[in-house]
Amino acid sequence: MIERITKEIMQIGDPVTFEDIAGLEGAKRLVVELVCWPMQRPEIFTGLRSLPKGLLLFGPPGTGKTLIGKAIAHESGATFFSISASSLMSKWIGEGEKLVRALFAVAAYRQPSVIFIDEVDSMLCQRSSDENEASRRLKTEFLVQLDGAGTKSTDRVLVVGATNRPQELDEAARRRFVKRVHIPLPDxxxxxxxxxxxxxxxxxxxxxxxxxxxxxxxxxxxxxxxxxxxxxxxxxxxxxxxxxxxxxxxxxxxxxxxxxxxxxxxSMRPSVSDAEMLHYRKWNEEFGSFLQK
The missing domain is CATH 1.10.8.60 (Helicase, Ruva Protein; domain 3)
Known part of the structure; x- marks a missing residue:
């Protein structure tokens, strides 16, 4: 399982820096303070200033959420894991949950680590009584690991989720992403x-x-x-x-x-409507960690 995670999930691509991302100065500054500083100087950021375990990047599609996740890993010198539901699903009963535990164990061993989940709403959507049993167990195990059950409090392991459907996240997952940053359209x-x-x-x-x-x-x-x-x-x-x-x-x-x-x-029109932007602003006002000025 460790070999499968190392081969299939760890991403080694072109380095991305925050200078490569046009605009989004406010969001980039927040991410640097919240994530990069604690990863680079763990001896300073202890106690109340410790690294948050979960960071949610939400906003309309095509605004650079994935690039910010890659820039976090590069700027902080962290190991970058890019995962999806297909990376963790298995036809064998119980193997998906074991892969999740192995993922966090490998991330803790190779810390500092960034576990990036693009379209996190597809993996951690709201739980219901009629959903598939395998996906429910996988979701529950991921929530348990995201809460820090499989890692130490001093481990520098950050889970970054990106989504353009934040309202579909499970309430327990939303609570575990303690920092929720709105990535708006470029000015x-x-x-x-x-x-x-x-x-x-x-x-x-x-x-x-x-x-x-x-x-x-x-x-x-x-x-x-x-x-x-x-x-x-x-x-x-x-x-x-x-x-x-x-x-x-x-x-x-x-x-x-x-x-x-x-x-x-x-021949072109914007891909994001004003009604969608209103939904993002309302969700940010209700659940976002930082309101846009």
Whole structure:
């Protein structure tokens, strides 16, 4: 079981830093204070200042919750575990619960560790009397381990959950994620920063005034929406060539211009509605650890 967890769950990918995440300055500052400082200086953060066992990142899809989880592991020098329900499920009765216990044991052995659960609502949704017995046992075991039953109070093991459906979390799971941070849509400064970073990767002739205009027209867009918008605009120069793509030289591809973004904006809409944003704000006011100013 330990070998299975080490091979299948531990993720070794490109390092992600908080500087790589555009915008979200308030959320990044909170995460650094709550998580990175206690992991880097455990001798200072003891007692009331000790590392929280659970951190919940909630907000609309495409805002960078997964990137923040990876940045936590990289900035703190922690071992990163990225798990899902498929990683822990088994056809054998009782093996799923044993895998959960083994996961926390390996995380404690390799501490500091970050256990990241994307779409945590799918694994820790509200319990009911008619749900599958195997999933219920797995959920219960995970809640027991998340409460610190399988690790010491001094162990530097953090469970980070990310979800865009926080209202579907089980009440016991919500209590165990003691810090709940809202990851909102990027503001105008964050959208501008993201646009400039994405445009660095391709030749373009877009002036600062054009970028300001694009930022104004992308109000309500998530980070993923802006990435899709830039990808659609980058296809504009290729479509204008009207030539066989197999015979085009790289130097013949014209730069991206403002008109390409105008055409891309005409065919795109935000993926998050105002009604959904209202739900996130209400949940944050009721259960969030830090209210947005």
């Amino acid at each position: 105008s400064a964050g959208r501008e920063q993201l646009l400039r970073r994405l445009l660095q990767k391709n030749a373009h002739s877009i002036a600062d005034a054009d970028i300001a205009n694009i930022v104004d027209k992308t109000k309500g867009f998530s980070g993923a929406d802006i990435h899709t918008l830039c990808g659609e605009a980058a296809m504009g120069p290729l479509r204008e060539l009207h030539a066989d793509i197999r015979r085009i030289r790289i130097n013949d591809v014209p730069p991206i211009t403002a008109k390409h973004f105008a055409a891309a904006l005409a």
